[in-house]
Amino acid sequence: xxxxxxxxxxxxxxxxxxxxxxxxxxxxxxxxxxxxxxxxxxxxxxxxxxxxxxxxxxxxxxxxxxxxxxxxxxxxxxxxxxxxxxxxxxxxxxxxxxxxxxxxxxxxxxxxxxxxxxxxxxxxxxxxxxxxxxxxxxxxxxxxxxxxxxxxxxxxxxxxxxxxxxxxxxxxxxxxxxxxxxxxxxxxxxxxxxxxxxxxxxxxxxxxxxxxxxxxxxxxxxxxxxxxxxxxxxxxxxxxxxxxxxxxxxxxxxxxxxxxxxxxxxxxxxxxxxxxxxxxxxxxxxxxxxxxxxxxxxxxxxxxxxxxxxxxxxxxxxxxxxxxxxxxxxxxxxxxxxxxxxxxxxxxxxxxxxxxxxxxxxxxxxxxxxxxxxx
Amino acid sequence: xxxxxxxxxxxxxxxxxxxxxxxxxxxxxxxxxxxxxxxxxxxxxxxxxxxxxxxxxxxxxxxxxxxxxxxxxxxxxxxxxxxxxxxxxxxxxxxxxxxxxxxxxxxxxxxxxxxxxxxxxxxxxxxxxxxxxxxxxxxxxxxxxxxxxxxxxxxxxxxxxxxxxxxxxxxxxxxxxxxxxxxxxxxxxxxxxxxxxxxxxxxxxxxxxxxxxxxxxxxxxxxxxxxxxxxxxxxxxxxxxxxxxxxxxxxxxxxxxxxxxxxxxxxxxxxxxxxxxx
Ligand SMILES: Nc1ncnc2c1ncn2[C@@H]1O[C@H](COP(=O)(O)OP(=O)(O)OP(=O)(O)O)[C@@H](O)[C@H]1O
Ligand SMILES: [Mg+2]
Numbered sequence: 001x002x003x004x005x006x007x008x009x010x011x012x013x014x015x016x017x018x019x020x021x022x023x024x025x026x027x028x029x030x031x032x033x034x035x036x037x038x039x040x041x042x043x044x045x046x047x048x049x050x051x052x053x054x055x056x057x058x059x060x061x062x063x064x065x066x067x068x069x070x071x072x073x074x075x076x077x078x079x080x081x082x083x084x085x086x087x088x089x090x091x092x093x094x095x096x097x098x099x100x101x102x103x104x105x106x107x108x109x110x111x112x113x114x115x116x117x118x119x120x121x122x123x124x125x126x127x128x129x130x131x132x133x134x135x136x137x138x139x140x141x142x143x144x145x146x147x148x149x150x151x152x153x154x155x156x157x158x159x160x161x162x163x164x165x166x167x168x169x170x171x172x173x174x175x176x177x178x179x180x181x182x183x184x185x186x187x188x189x190x191x192x193x194x195x196x197x198x199x200x201x202x203x204x205x206x207x208x209x210x211x212x213x214x215x216x217x218x219x220x221x222x223x224x225x226x227x228x229x230x231x232x233x234x235x236x237x238x239x240x241x242x243x244x245x246x247x248x249x250x251x252x253x254x255x256x257x258x259x260x261x262x263x264x265x266x267x268x269x270x271x272x273x274x275x276x277x278x279x280x281x282x283x284x285x286x287x288x289x290x291x292x293x294x295x296x297x298x299x300x301x302x303x304x305x306x307x308x309x310x311x312x313x314x315x316x317x318x319x320x321x322x323x324x325x326x327x328x329x330x331x332x333x334x335x336x337x338x339x340x341x342x343x344x345x346x347x348x349x350x351x352x353x354x355x356x357x358x359x360x361x362x363x364x365x366x367x368x369x370x371x372x373x374x375x
Numbered sequence: 376x377x378x379x380x381x382x383x384x385x386x387x388x389x390x391x392x393x394x395x396x397x398x399x400x401x402x403x404x405x406x407x408x409x410x411x412x413x414x415x416x417x418x419x420x421x422x423x424x425x426x427x428x429x430x431x432x433x434x435x436x437x438x439x440x441x442x443x444x445x446x447x448x449x450x451x452x453x454x455x456x457x458x459x460x461x462x463x464x465x466x467x468x469x470x471x472x473x474x475x476x477x478x479x480x481x482x483x484x485x486x487x488x489x490x491x492x493x494x495x496x497x498x499x500x501x502x503x504x505x506x507x508x509x510x511x512x513x514x515x516x517x518x519x520x521x522x523x524x525x526x527x528x529x530x531x532x533x534x535x536x537x538x539x540x541x542x543x544x545x546x547x548x549x550x551x552x553x554x555x556x557x558x559x560x561x562x563x564x565x566x567x568x569x570x571x572x573x574x575x576x577x578x579x580x581x582x583x584x585x586x587x588x589x590x591x592x593x594x595x596x597x598x599x600x601x602x603x604x605x606x607x608x609x610x611x612x613x614x615x616x617x618x619x620x621x622x623x624x625x626x627x628x629x630x631x632x633x634x635x636x637x638x639x640x641x642x643x644x645x646x647x648x649x650x651x652x653x
Contacts, residue, residue, distance in 0.1 A: 013528045014521065219516035223524060224499075224506040231489050231500045238487035241449055242567065243475030243504035252510060299491060 019218055036207055044200045057199040064312050065206040066267045071292040071304035072217050073260030078290065079298035080221055081253035082233030083146050087158035088261050088289045090165035091135045093281035095262025096269035097175045099124075099131030103187050103270075104177060124189045128266040135262025136255045143254030147247055162283050169278040185275040202271045209267060213260055218301050220256065229253050230299070261289075294346055297358030306357040314338055398619065399427030402603055403448065403571060408457035410443055410627075417443040418454070419627045425571070430597055430604045432614045432635075435624035436647060441607045442484055444624070445573045448605070449481055450474040461571070476504055480564040481573035484607070486556050490549035494559050497548055498534060501566030502527045534562045538592060554585040561592060572596070574606045578613060586610065590617055615639065623647070 010016040020026040040061070044051040051057065074088050106119040122130070142161045146154050169175050176184045189196040189205075196205050220226050228249040231239035240246055269276050288311060296307020315338045322329045329337075349356050403425040410418040418440045425431045433441050446452040448459060450469040458465050461477060480501070489497050506527060512520035535541055538558050543551060548559055557577060564572060574593070578586045594617055596602050608614050614621060615635040623631040623644050631641040638644055 013525050013532075017524065017528065216514045219514050220510070223513040223516060223520065224503060224508070225510060225513055227492070227496055227500040228503050230492050230496070231503070234489035234491050235487050237451070238483065238489070239500070241451060241471045241475060241481060242501060242563070243472045244500070245472050256510075 017222070019222070033211070037204070041200050041204065044203075054199045057203050060312065060316070062199070062203055062206055062272050063268075064308055065203070065210045066264050066272055067289070067292065067312065068305045068308040069206075069210045069213055069267070070261050070264035070289055071296065071308045072214060072301060073257045073262075073264060074289045075293045075296075075298065075300070075304045076217060076221070076229070076260065077253050077257035079293055079300065079303070080226060080233065081229040081250060081257075083143075083250060083253060084151065084155040085158040085257075086155050086283070086286050086290065087142065087161040087165075089281040089283060089285035090162045091139060091258045091261040092265025092268060092285060093165055093169055093278065094135040094138050094258075095128075095131035095265030096276070096281065097131075097169055098134035098262070099127040099266035099270065100177075100184055100186065101175065102127035102130045121187070123192075124187070124270065125191065128263055128270070131266040132259040132263035135265070136259040139254040139258025139262075140251050143251050146250050146254070159283070162286055166278055166282060169281075181277075183275055183277045186270040186273075189270055196271075206267060206271055209263065213263065214301060214305075217256075217260065221301065225249070225252060233299075291342060291346060295342075295349060295356050297356030298354060300355065300358035302361070303356050303358030306361070310357065311342070314341060396428060396598060397601075398429045401425070402427040402462060403605075404460040405444070405448070406458050406460065408444075408447055408454045408459070410440075410447060410452055410454050416627050418447070418624075420457070421624065421627070421629045422457075423622045423629065423632055425603060425605055426620075427603055428597070428601050429619040430593070430606060430617055432618035432621040433605060433607045433624065434609070434611075434614055434621060434638075435630075438626075439624040440627040441624055442575055443627075445481060445575055445605070445607065448474075448571075449479045449573060472504075475567065478567075478570035479573065480567040480569035480571075482557070482560045482564050482575060482577055484575040484579065486553075486560060488548045488556055488560055488563070490547070492548065493545050494540060494548055494551075494562075495531065495535070495544050497559055498531045498562045498566045499527065501563040502531065504567065531562075531566055534565050537565075537595075538562050539588075554581050557581070557585075557589070558592075561589075565596065568600075569602060571603045571605065574604060574608075576607050576609065578608060578610060586613060593617060 010021065015021065018026075020029055040051065040057075043049075044057060047053075070088065070092060073091075074085065077083050077085050102119070102122045103124055105121040106117065108117040110116055142158065145157050149157060170182060173179075173182075176182055189202075191205060196202060221229070228239070228244045229252075231242070231244055232246060232249045232253075236246060239249070265281065269280070273280060292307035292311050293304060294307070295310055296305065297303025315334060318337045318341070319329075319331075319334045353359055401424045404422075405424065406422050408418055408421050409416070421440075421444065433444060435441055443452060447454050448461075450471040450473065453468050459469075460466075461474075461479070464477075489500060492500070506523055508520040508523050512518065516524075535544060538561065540555065540558055540562065543555060543559075548556060551559065561574075561577065564574075577593070578589050581589065590613055593604060593606070597604050606614075606618060618635060620633060621631075621635055621638045622629060623638055623641070625643075625647045630643045630647060631638050633641075
């Protein structure tokens with residue numbers, strides 16, 4: 001009886017088109033946002049459970065937010081536009097290294113022209129957004145083959161992008177400012193002159209990014225361009241016969257997706273890792289993001305969050321629960337268990353419920369809407 | 376411009392009497408079109424025209440090349456020979472979305488809906504060409520972008536009312552019964568506000584009731600909005616009832632062209648339909 005829309009009449013199309021047309025959803029989301037923006041900082045400030053130590057913020061909440069953001073980006077391309085990508089890790093890397101270069105000053109010697117290009121270090125926020133922009137540009141370039149090739153072949157092409165950029169960031173020393181070890185450290189992060197340093201500040205910065213980009217992504221997918229993406233995904237020939245240009249639809253999906261993934265990559269490097277090596281953005285990362293999207297729900301913004309939460313929490317859960325039950329498990333066993341559970345779940349979801357957890361959630365809501373009278 | 380006025384024979388099954396429709400000049404001309412897939416000749420040297428405001432049926436036995444003809448008209452297949460002239464512009468090669476932007480829309484023999492989307496989104500997708508706000512405005516979903524979205528939503532709601540599919544507005548189309556999917560597909564084509572509407576067997580697999588409804592929708596669209604319709608249909612009763620002129624294909628060739636009465640009496644058509652080999 002609590003979750004019911006009876007009596008809530010929509011008097012305009014604008015109200016019907018709102019992100020959360022049902023009042024209970026709206027209240028729930030506002031409560032969640034208030035808790036995320038106010039409640040968690042307060043808990044952390046007063047060191048209350050579960051935020052008594054930094055662990056929860058540093059090891060769970062911050063990576064959860066950043067990977068959710070990356071998963072939203074991947075979901076736009078894979079879930080909404082139906083273009084499989086195994087190169088998301090590379091696009092995170094492009095965002096991270098571009099932001100690093102812009103943040104530490106770009107210097108390109110052009111000796112054969114007797115000149116050089118020099119850009120002074122830019123503010124971090126600007127660098128991160130430029131990192132997204134560079135990823136978007138590369139994304140468009142790598143999206144061009146998608147006009148010709150589909151499915152498995154496109155997956156292989158994006159895999160090639162992954163290996164190519166792994167190699168570039170490992171071998172082209174210019175990107176790492178000639179650091180001998182190949183590992184780079186993020187410069188201090190100033191937000192409009194304010195040093196972002198403590199875990200709670202980092203968390204809030206990520207939260208702001210994720211909230212804004214999730215809203216933008218939601219707006220895009222429920223508008224004209226989102227319908228074009230889904231039309232291309234569901235039936236590209238019919239879409240083209242209706243006047244939807246595959247070139248425009250696919251390349252915008254690559255651009256928007258890569259932009260968001262690139263920004264997430266920059267945040268991952270600057271906020272979560274602090275110092276990193278090219279390995280941080282390997283094929284493993286690409287696969288992890290793809291799994292998040294499949295488990296959370298293809299074609300769902302909410303699903304991106306659910307998938308990221310699941311993938312992050314599963315290893316912790318499998319580590320803690322047997323301990324709590326007094327069953328001794330080794331670290332290797334846990335990591336094997338993670339593979340088994342993730343793999344089995346992906347097989348199950350792909351066969352039974354391709355829309356993942358997000359769909360299960362909406363089925364549950366549908367049931368709740370009718371409860372306790374099923375008809 | 377002189378237009379010859381033609382009276383439509385009373386359409387008994389749909390219970391509609393439509394008078395004083397204006398059949399105008401030729402809007403689409405197909406000239407000597409041939410199309411082959413490797414060795415298979417799908418269309419051989421076919422010419423016919425479609426006049427503004429008429430309902431033009433294309434009939435013929437299975438594999439006669441009807442669907443291929445529609446695919447040539449809206450630019451999906453490029454003919455090996457011959458030309459298509461639409462609204463006075465001649466072309467032999469053209470991308471489908473250009474045909475769409477010039478005002479040609481269609482439905483498909485085997486449903487081609489966007490299965491993962493709701494009825495509403497499917498029909499809204501039909502207005503993609505008409506929506507002009509850029510990505511940045513859409514990202515904000517506010518101001519002009521919101522106004523545009525609402526304006527098109529209103530137009531789409533009119534189509535939903537017209538096709539009587541209000542109850543499935545938010546339902547994912549993949550799970551709808553076949554007859555309703557066909558209706559949604561018509562809605563999507565109508566959302567483009569086409570000048571020429573191509574319908575590939577819109578009533579295939581429908582029961583009598585559904586066929587009557589579909590005939591009624593087609594006649595209303597044609598009558599009220601002056602939309603020119605090209606229709607492929609196997610049900611002869613329906614074809615004879617609602618079409619103004621009929622072109623008959625067999626083995627990729629045109630074997631007859633004329634009013635339903637003329638075509639019905641044509642010996643070659645009778646032979647083709649009785650399966651007599653020549
Ligand atoms: N894409 C294609 N590749 C190869 N052959 C094709 C293709 N499309 C159609 N054909 C062939 O062209 C011929 C005409 O096919 P078409 O689909 O136009 O017939 P149709 O009149 O629509 O038949 P039906 O009543 O069964 O729908 C057939 O012999 C078919 O096998
Ligand atoms: Mg056909």
